[in-house]
Amino acid sequence: MWSSTVVEHHRLRQDLAVVRLIGEAVPFAAGQSVLVRAPQNDGVLRRYSPALPPSLDGKLEFHVRMVPGGWMSSSIVSESAPGDVWQISDPVGEMHVDDSGRDVVMVAGGTGLAPFLSLILDVARRPDQPRVYLFVGGRSPRDLYASDMLFLLAQDLPFLTVIPVVEHLADPPWPDEWYEQCRVDIGLPQSEMLQGTLADVLSSHGAFVNHQILVCGSPVMVRSTVDRLIDTGTPKESIQHD
Numbered sequence: 001m002w003s004s005t006v007v008e009h010h011r012l013r014q015d016l017a018v019v020r021l022i023g024e025a026v027p028f029a030a031g032q033s034v035l036v037r038a039p040q041n042d043g044v045l046r047r048y049s050p051a052l053p054p055s056l057d058g059k060l061e062f063h064v065r066m067v068p069g070g071w072m073s074s075s076i077v078s079e080s081a082p083g084d085v086w087q088i089s090d091p092v093g094e095m096h097v098d099d100s101g102r103d104v105v106m107v108a109g110g111t112g113l114a115p116f117l118s119l120i121l122d123v124a125r126r127p128d129q130p131r132v133y134l135f136v137g138g139r140s141p142r143d144l145y146a147s148d149m150l151f152l153l154a155q156d157l158p159f160l161t162v163i164p165v166v167e168h169l170a171d172p173p174w175p176d177e178w179y180e181q182c183r184v185d186i187g188l189p190q191s192e193m194l195q196g197t198l199a200d201v202l203s204s205h206g207a208f209v210n211h212q213i214l215v216c217g218s219p220v221m222v223r224s225t226v227d228r229l230i231d232t233g234t235p236k237e238s239i240q241h242d
C-alpha cells in the first residue's frame with residue numbers, strides 16, 4: 001500500500017474531474033489500474049487507471065467520471081481537495097503495447113482514455129515507436145474532456161493520430177457550468193469528428209488484421225466494440241481490453 005497526496009483537483013465537467021497526486025512511487029506498469037481508497041469514503045476501494053506512466057518522483061493522475069448514485073466517483077468528482085491523502089494498492093492489468101512494431105489501435109470511451117495516455121507517454125520514451133491510432137469517443141463534443149491535450153499531443157508526437165468520434169455533433173442544450181469555465185481556444189476540430197458510436201466507426205473500417213487493438217471504457221462500450229470488431233473479422237487474439 002502506498003500513500004499519495006492530492007495536489008490538484010481539476011473539475012472539467014459537471015460529472016468529471018482530473019486529480020493529480022504526489023507521494024510514494026507506485027510500482028505499476030503503464031496501462032494497469034490500481035485500487036484507490038480516499039478519505040471521503042474510508043473503507044471503500046475502487047479501481048482507477050493512472051493517466052501517466054509510472055514516475056520515480058511519485059506523480060499520479062486519475063480521470064474520474066461520476067457514476068449516477070456512485071459512492072466513490074461522486075465524492076472524488078465533487079469533494080476531493082488538495083491535501084487529501086489517498087491509499088493506493090494492487091496494480092493489475094495486462095494491457096500493453098508489444099514490441100512487434102505492428103500498428104496500434106486504441107479505442108477509448110470516456111475515462112477509458114486514462115490508461116491510453118499512460119501507454120502513449122510510455123511508448124514515446126521508446127527508441128522506436130509503432131504508429132498509434134487513438135479513437136476517442138463520447139456522446140457529443142463536450143464529452144471529449146481532454147480535447148485540448150490530445151490536440152497538442154498529436155502535434156508533438158509524430159507516431160500518434162487522434163480520431164475523435166461523437167454520437168451527436170451538437171452538444172446537449174443544457175449548460176455545463178464547469179465546461180463553460182474551462183473552455184479553451186484549442187482542441188480537436190469539430191469538422192474532423194466522425195459521427196457514430198465507437199463500435200460503428202471501428203466496424204465501418206473493416207477488419208484490422210495486422211494491428212494490436214486495445215479497448216477501454218464502460219463495460220457496455222467495451223462489450224459492443226469488441227463484439228463488432230470480431231464480427232467484422234478482426235482476430236480475437238489481437239484485441240486486449242480491461
Ligand SMILES: Cc1cc2nc3c(=O)[nH]c(=O)nc-3n(C[C@H](O)[C@H](O)[C@H](O)COP(=O)(O)OP(=O)(O)OC[C@H]3O[C@@H](n4cnc5c(N)ncnc54)[C@H](O)[C@@H]3O)c2cc1C
Nearest residue numbers: 033046047048049063064065067069070071072073074111
Ligand atoms: C480495471 C478498471 C479500471 C477503471 N478505471 C477507471 C477510471 O480510470 N476512471 C473512472 O472514472 N472509473 C474507472 N473505473 C470504474 C470505477 O472502478 C468505479 O466502478 C466507478 O468509479 C463507480 O464507483 P462508485 O463507487 O462511484 O459506484 P458504486 O457505488 O460502486 O456503484 C453505483 C451504481 O453504479 C453502477 N456502476 C458502477 N460502475 C459503473 C460504470 N463504470 N458504468 C455504469 N454504471 C456503473 C453500479 O452497478 C451501481 O448501480 C474502472 C474500473 C475498472 C474495473
